[in-house]
Amino acid sequence: MEESKTWNRNQKWLEEIEALKSILVKTDLVETTKWGGIVYTWNNRNIIGIGGFKDYFTIWFFNGVFLPDEKKVLINANEGTTKGLRQWRFASKEEIDEKLVLHYVNQAIENEKNGLAIKPEKKEVVPSEFFMSKLNENSELLEKFKNFTPFKQKEFVEYIDTAKQEKTKHDRFEKIKPMLLANIGLNDKYRKC
Structure with missing residues (x-):
């Protein structure tokens, strides 16, 4: 299995990440590398990222706050800090439901097409x-x-x-x-x- 550029720091989730990638090729997203990991874009806009961490592997949706989340699988990994990003964490390959993953990813693409995105707040420059x-x-x-x-x-x-x-x-x-x-x-x- 070819080692992919990913946030997988411990090589624990290589097979699981490949399983996610095999699902994501069925979408309109384009795989790219940003910030040292795998990011999927649509029309040059970041839609999702995937990676492996110590206790889980994940799909994160850059503007996941706009997803309906009918199955309650998304979490805000940094409550109080993170505004738009939401994660879907998995602990095993068996937890991956291809149909559900495609549903969420396609919804995220639709949201992007409809312009649903958190715009960064502009902070006023205050000189001393x-x-x-x-x-x-x-x-x-x-x-x-x-x-x-x-x-x-x-x-x-x-x-x-x-x-x-x-x-x-x-x-x-x-x-x-x-x-x-x-x-x-x-x-x-x-x-x-």
Whole structure:
């Protein structure tokens, strides 16, 4: 049996994962590897992932919160943290009901086609008092900073605010001033164009 790229850390569930894969080839999903494991997509959207863990192997539905779950097989593995993802855990190959797996997977595909998905919450970037006071000293710097995407703003804020000493914060601010004025993000040189 060919070893597949999976979250199976102990090689315990190879046969069971292959059994799930043999069912999933009967759907419209495309198998790919993401984050070091097997993920199935539809129209380049993540629908499910599969993997093996210490005490179980699982199918997780990225937007499983929208599945009706008539058979009550889905769980939220991280209650309070996980919003959309739901897991279906198995302890043996005999627990796999092909017809039921296909029903849930096809429902997940339909949900994706209908646009049912949890959208990540956008967190507002809040610069420290130090950073804001420095930006407010120069209206051009402030305006340039505001023109960056929230992601790039966050990179600048973290770069300044993670410095422990006031002198380091000043040094870092002096370093990024020319970048702000030239509309260059903190980590742009490391990104692909």
